[in-house]
Amino acid sequence: MRLVYRCAVSDRVKFLSSGVLSTAISSFTGFRTIDSDHHSVIAFQLIIGHGWKAVLQAPLGVFVRCDAIKRHKMKFTIRGGLDLRIHGSPKQSIEDGAEISSVALSGGDLRGIRPRMLVQPEQRVAIGQPLFCDRNDPEVMFTSPAAGVVSHIDRSRRSRFETIEMQCDGKKAVTFDTSGDVREVLLKSGLWTTLTTRPFGNVPKSSAAAEAILVTAIDTNPLAADPTVIVQSAQAEFELGLKKLTSLVDGPVIICQAAGPPIIETERKNIRIAEFRGKHPAGLPGVHLERLKLGGQRVWQIGYQDVIAIGQLFQNGQLSPDQIVALAGPMARNPRLLRTRRGANLTDMLAGEALDGELIVFSGSVLSGRPATFLGHRHVQVCLMPANSGVQQSPYSQHGNRNVPMPVLPNETFEGTLPRNILPVPLMRALSVGDWETAHRLGAKDLLEEDVALLSTLCTSGADYGALLRRALVDLEGLPQ
Amino acid sequence: MNLYRPFSVSSGSNAPYMRGFWSYERATWATLFCLIPPLVATLWENGGALFPALVLSVITVVGWQALFVARRKIPQRRGVLVSAVIFVVIAGSDVPLFPAVLGLSFGIILGELVFGGRGFSFLNPVVVALAFIIFAYPTITFSSPAVWLTYASIPGAVFLIVSRLVSWRMLAGFVVSLIATSSLFGAVIDLGSLTQGYFLFIVIFLACDPATSACTNSGRWANGILSGFLVCVFTGSGGAANEVQPLIMAIFLGSIFAPLIDRIVVEINVFMRSRRNG
Numbered sequence: 001m002r003l004v005y006r007c008a009v010s011d012r013v014k015f016l017s018s019g020v021l022s023t024a025i026s027s028f029t030g031f032r033t034i035d036s037d038h039h040s041v042i043a044f045q046l047i048i049g050h051g052w053k054a055v056l057q058a059p060l061g062v063f064v065r066c067d068a069i070k071r072h073k074m075k076f077t078i079r080g081g082l083d084l085r086i087h088g089s090p091k092q093s094i095e096d097g098a099e100i101s102s103v104a105l106s107g108g109d110l111r112g113i114r115p116r117m118l119v120q121p122e123q124r125v126a127i128g129q130p131l132f133c134d135r136n137d138p139e140v141m142f143t144s145p146a147a148g149v150v151s152h153i154d155r156s157r158r159s160r161f162e163t164i165e166m167q168c169d170g171k172k173a174v175t176f177d178t179s180g181d182v183r184e185v186l187l188k189s190g191l192w193t194t195l196t197t198r199p200f201g202n203v204p205k206s207s208a209a210a211e212a213i214l215v216t217a218i219d220t221n222p223l224a225a226d227p228t229v230i231v232q233s234a235q236a237e238f239e240l241g242l243k244k245l246t247s248l249v250d251g252p253v254i255i256c257q258a259a260g261p262p263i264i265e266t267e268r269k270n271i272r273i274a275e276f277r278g279k280h281p282a283g284l285p286g287v288h289l290e291r292l293k294l295g296g297q298r299v300w301q302i303g304y305q306d307v308i309a310i311g312q313l314f315q316n317g318q319l320s321p322d323q324i325v326a327l328a329g330p331m332a333r334n335p336r337l338l339r340t341r342r343g344a345n346l347t348d349m350l351a352g353e354a355l356d357g358e359l360i361v362f363s364g365s366v367l368s369g370r371p372a373t374f375l376g377h378r379h380v381q382v383c384l385m386p387a388n389s390g391v392q393q394s395p396y397s398q399h400g401n402r403n404v405p406m407p408v409l410p411n412e413t414f415e416g417t418l419p420r421n422i423l424p425v426p427l428m429r430a431l432s433v434g435d436w437e438t439a440h441r442l443g444a445k446d447l448l449e450e451d452v453a454l455l456s457t458l459c460t461s462g463a464d465y466g467a468l469l470r471r472a473l474v475d476l477e478g479l480p481q
Numbered sequence: 482m483n484l485y486r487p488f489s490v491s492s493g494s495n496a497p498y499m500r501g502f503w504s505y506e507r508a509t510w511a512t513l514f515c516l517i518p519p520l521v522a523t524l525w526e527n528g529g530a531l532f533p534a535l536v537l538s539v540i541t542v543v544g545w546q547a548l549f550v551a552r553r554k555i556p557q558r559r560g561v562l563v564s565a566v567i568f569v570v571i572a573g574s575d576v577p578l579f580p581a582v583l584g585l586s587f588g589i590i591l592g593e594l595v596f597g598g599r600g601f602s603f604l605n606p607v608v609v610a611l612a613f614i615i616f617a618y619p620t621i622t623f624s625s626p627a628v629w630l631t632y633a634s635i636p637g638a639v640f641l642i643v644s645r646l647v648s649w650r651m652l653a654g655f656v657v658s659l660i661a662t663s664s665l666f667g668a669v670i671d672l673g674s675l676t677q678g679y680f681l682f683i684v685i686f687l688a689c690d691p692a693t694s695a696c697t698n699s700g701r702w703a704n705g706i707l708s709g710f711l712v713c714v715f716t717g718s719g720g721a722a723n724e725v726q727p728l729i730m731a732i733f734l735g736s737i738f739a740p741l742i743d744r745i746v747v748e749i750n751v752f753m754r755s756r757r758n759g
Contacts, residue, residue: 084499296758366499385498406505407600410696412645413501421754425696426747441751458501460508460600466497 075259076291078278080416082454084222086366088384090328090335092226094233097327097338098352102345103146104165105131108370109377110193112202112477113140119164123150128174128189128319131164139206143190145321145342147172163374168341173318182247189313194306194378198289198299199445200477210300212251214292215242217304218258218276220283221365223383225326225337227304231263233324237311239264244310245302246270256288280367281417286451290419295446305380325375329366329384331359344375346382358387368453368466408432409460417454419446428455431468439472448473505600508646509560512686515637516566519630519682523570526627534573534581538565541585542606549594560599564589567607567686570630571679571725575623576614584614604736605693611729623679623725631681638685647689650698654705655684659722662713678723688732695739697746704742708735 107115114135119125125144134140148169178185183206186192193203197210204210217227231238242264245253252272257263259277274292276282285301305323312320323342328335331354340349346361362383363372369379414424422443430438449466456465524531542561550557568585576584588610596602614621627633641647675681688694688708695704711731712722722728 293757296754360498362498367497371498407598407692409503409505409508409600409646410691411503412648412650412698412701415698421750423697423747423750426743441754442747443750443754453497456497457499458503460503460505462500464497 074272074274074292076274076276078276078282078287078291080413081220081279081281082413082417082458083279084367084457086222087330088328088332088335089223090225090326090332090337092229092337094230094324094337094339097340097344097349100146100168100341100344100348102148102151102165102167102348103341103343104163104345104374105142105145105343106163106372106374106376110142110203111196112200113142115142117153117164119150121150121153124148125150125166126172126174127321128176130190134203137206139187140192140203141187141190142193143174143319145319165374175317176313176319178314178317182244185313186244186248186310189319191306191310191313191319194309195300195302196378196448198285198294198297198301198448200473201448204300209298210249210251211297212294212299213245213249213253214285214288214294214299214301215245215253215255215304215307216283216285216288216301217255217263218283219380220258220278220280221367221381222280223326223328223335223366224283224381225324227257228260228263229337230324231304231308234308234311235265237308237315238304239266239268239311240314241307241309241311242271243268244314245307249300254288254292256283256285258283281451281454284451286447287419289446290421295419295421295443303378303380306378323375324380326381327353327384328381329362331355331357331384331386340375342375343377346373346375349375349382350384354384360385360387365450365453367457368450406461411458413458414455417458418451419443422446424455428459428461428463428465431465431472432461432463434468434471436472436475439469440476444469444472445476503644503646506559509558509563511644511646512563512641513559513566515640516563516570516686518633518636519570520566522627522629522633523573526629527574531569531573534576534578535565535569537578537582538569538573538585541565541582542589545586545589545594553594555594555598558598561589561593561606564593564606568610570626570682571607572611572614572623574626576618576621580614580618580621584610584617587613600692603693603740604733605687605690608687608693608729608733608736611725612733615726615729625677626679626682628677630679631676634682634685638681641685641689646691647685648691648694648701650701651689651694651705652684654702655688655709656705658706658709659712662710663722666713674723679725679728680723683725683728683732687729688735693736693739695742695746697743700739700742700746703746704735704739707738707742708732711735 115132116135116138117132118130119132125131125148127145127147128143130141131144132142144166146166146168148166150164151167152163152165154163154165176185176189187206192206195204196202197204197208217231219225219227242253242255246268252270254272254274255263256274256276259275262273264271264273274288276288276291281287289295289299309320321341322339323344324337324339327338333353333355338349346363350361360371361373362369362385363374363376364370364379365381366383366385369381369383370376375382408425408428410425414428418424418427427439427442427444430442431444447469449470452465452469456463459465539562542565546557546561549555565585572581572584588606588608592604592606592609593599593602638647642649642652695701708731711734712727715727715730716722716724
């Protein structure tokens with residue numbers, strides 16, 4: 001039996017006692033309580049088969065699996081956090097964006113991939129045609145988000161590539177046979193690459209297995225789109241995508257959503273809903289993993305729009321090139337949700353959208369995204385920020401031609417920006433001095449760049465903890481597990 | 482339209498675009514502003530007698546920092562002014578000028594500058610300076626401060642706590658531990674005296690200094706509790722917790738123990754994680 005949840009002994013005892021108690025109540029009163037069936041039966045089976053000790057040592061998954069059948073809704077409140085009030089939040093209604101002339105895939109977004117090119121410059125490609133695959137795992141393929149001509153392949157050192165750019169022309173699309181194995185269909189269509197592993201944040205290997213899939217249908221980033229609006233616009237596709245995801249893992253598919261009515265309409269076995277309320281980082285998978293007690297386990301995460309894309313693939317047999325992004329920020333003329341293309345050229349997309357003045361265009365969140373000219377892989381936000389407004393001063397003090405780092409002044413606000421069980425200041429210090437081993441001991445493997453973005457914002461030292469964490473993770477990944 | 486060109490913004494570094502409000506410099510300025518009312522109250526009480534001490538203290542800290550900036554290539558920071566002002570409020574009227582300059586030099590050099598400046602050291606320079614004076618000149622007694630010192634410290638204290646520059650956990654741990662320990666010892670401490678004297682000023686500006694106290698939430702509680710307990714121990718029977726000597730010695734030891742406390746918190750955290758993850 002593959003077991004999903006592990007947790008402290010106290011939790012197990014609590015769970016077990018509730019099962020035993022409800023059995024006792026039901027045997028006295030003659031009424032059957034909701035819990036009595038599952039918990040107590042499993043508890044007694046364990047006691048008879050393996051003795052008391054086994055019950056205390058058994059991962060809680062045994063009990064929680066029963067809950068999955070009941071579709072018990074989990075609710076969590078995240079204390080602390082930060083509400084960065086940035087002017088220009090988007091109007092939550094979807095409009096069609098401008099015509100896009102070119103799209104690109106950026107190599108920097110793809111972790112753990114060494115690409116082998118399958119197309120040549122000037123070659124004509126259709127939507128869904130493989131562009132490149134992973135050198136070490138050729139089944140993991142990246143497919144074209146647009147029909148047109150490959151115009152440019154920008155290679156950099158060590159055969160990693162920077163960008164592959166295509167001029168859009170026509171609507172020709174590859175049709176996939178979606179009747180087969182879900183994993184195979186996803187690998188062939190390239191949608192496999194929308195999955196992200198925890199830990200390390202890579203694209204999973206084609207043969208990898210996970211204990212659970214986390215669907216992030218909540219976004220607490222500043223200037224973000226409301227996922228419920230976008231999911232409602234494609235409700236059937238979203239639910240079909242979820243159904244297909246359940247066949248990828250033995251464990252549950254957990255939808256993390258904001259407080260409110262359930263985001264899915266039909267109940268299904270193995271799909272659970274977890275509700276999170278609170279300020280940013282309440283919407284980050286790192287926080288969700290900690291609350292769901294999945295830290296340290298092999299889990300995949302996927303965004304809500306990628307689930308919709310999977311649903312569309314299985315519905316039509318073709319890849320949908322569409323992506324909905326929140327176009328927002330102080331420099332946006334009309335902040336709103338835009339239907340555009342995956343990997344869209346931002347210069348095309350932003351024609352007439354920006355106010356006058358020098359600006360920086362962020363693909364992704366303004367906290368953890370990056371300045372870009374093309375929409376990044378899996379990014380659902382484009383932020384138009386004025387140049388230099390966020391930077392109040394150089395975080396480093398200049399001394400001659402030498403950059404001297406500023407010290408970390410510990411502040412209680414840091415504590416609310418990470419998952420509860422991670423100590424921010426010791427982690428920041430370990431990362432700043434390059435002590436990866438201590439960072440690992442402090443739980444760096446439970447985090448990705450986006451989780452520490454708020455620390456970079458708040459810390460007086462001006463360090464980029466996301467970049468430091470990535471260096472730590474790259475080193476830790478090289479170690480034998 | 483100007484799109485992003487790599488590394489063309491934010492002074493050449495690829496540091497994060499969004500910066501929080503509290504930069505190092507702003508935090509320093511805020512603390513300096515919070516120190517204005519206590520300084521004014523002290524100057525008001527002592528008249529012009531305090532000016533030589535103030536001027537000399539500022540010259541001392543700025544001078545030593547200038548030397549370290551020139552010789553050791555550490556960056557110039559305004560945090561030293563904070564130290565000078567706190568020192569003058571506590572020691573300005575009682576400590577003669579020569580011991581004051583000597584003590585402050587000792588404190589600023591060994592407590593701060595040799596480590597590379599504020600934020601890199603583990604002791605507050607004023608605490609080191611006062612501890613030095615208490616040890617080296619046992620005959621010097623600290624008289625009671627300006628009557629209005631506590632009230633003048635309240636706005637700054639409230640501001641620092643609300644803006645989270647000072648940890649309320651540390652403060653709460655300190656006060657709770659002081660009350661608990663003193664009642665355990667049979668009320669050796671006159672708690673009513675806490676509203677007078679140096680208590681609030683020293684606790685807020687020295688004990689709760691974020692750079693030298695524990696940096697984890699549980700560590701902050703523990704650090705506050707330890708310092709409060711030590712105040713009781715050093716006060717002895719019949720003493721008052723608002724006197725300089727016991728407070729400074731307790732904070733001195735508390736700061737020395739802060740890294741150890743953090744280390745213990747870290748090890749507990751690591752142990753819990755290893756148990757959870759199997």
